[in-house]
Amino acid sequence: ACYTYVLKAHIALARAVFPDKIEGVKLDAITRAPLWQAGLDYRHGTGHGVGAFLNVHEKGVLLSFRLNPNGLLIQDGMILSNEPGYYEDGNFGIRIESLMVAKKATHITSPLGKDFCEFETITMAPIQQKLIEKTLLDQGEADWLNAYHHKVHEKLKPLLESDAQAYAYLVRETAPLSL
Numbered sequence: 001a002c003y004t005y006v007l008k009a010h011i012a013l014a015r016a017v018f019p020d021k022i023e024g025v026k027l028d029a030i031t032r033a034p035l036w037q038a039g040l041d042y043r044h045g046t047g048h049g050v051g052a053f054l055n056v057h058e059k060g061v062l063l064s065f066r067l068n069p070n071g072l073l074i075q076d077g078m079i080l081s082n083e084p085g086y087y088e089d090g091n092f093g094i095r096i097e098s099l100m101v102a103k104k105a106t107h108i109t110s111p112l113g114k115d116f117c118e119f120e121t122i123t124m125a126p127i128q129q130k131l132i133e134k135t136l137l138d139q140g141e142a143d144w145l146n147a148y149h150h151k152v153h154e155k156l157k158p159l160l161e162s163d164a165q166a167y168a169y170l171v172r173e174t175a176p177l178s179l
Helices: 002-014 024-036 139-160 164-173
Strands: 017-019 047-049 058-063 079-082 085-088 092-095 098-104 116-121
Touching: 002 024, 002 079, 002 085, 002 092, 002 098, 002 116, 002 139, 017 024, 024 058, 058 079, 079 116, 139 164
Parallel strands: none
Antiparallel strands: 017 116, 047 058, 047 079, 079 098, 085 092, 098 116
16 A cells, blocks of 8 residues: 555646745645555655756755755746655665656636646656555546556657567556556
């Protein structure tokens, strides 16, 4: 069940719609909510900026339960990691990680005149499905996973179809999940 709750947390952030220029601590709470509902949590931040000066952990941009001392807000155009997890000391650890870009949510028209953003996942790698407990996912989460896997398949197919073994892996790992 732990893997599925981490996946639900990953999907919660990937699907989030939020005001442009928001504190990362608010998005961190959205991400952790599925884990909290199962009595689970993790001791690390949910994500960080990527890209400044070729640094993996970009300083300044933070998705964490800690307030950001730099005061930088999440906004359109930023690239961040999405990496919730769960760890049992001495037993095992789970982390599902990808990179995303914050983009204007053009389908949202705010009566307040505010801009809203959403994330586009830019990492193109299948998310492991063997450990998913399907009864814990709702249809919206399954739909997100299937749409993501369809995109991964379409992006990687031209690169892998000439290698029968690699392409078979891609087809198998991006097959639609049915509830």
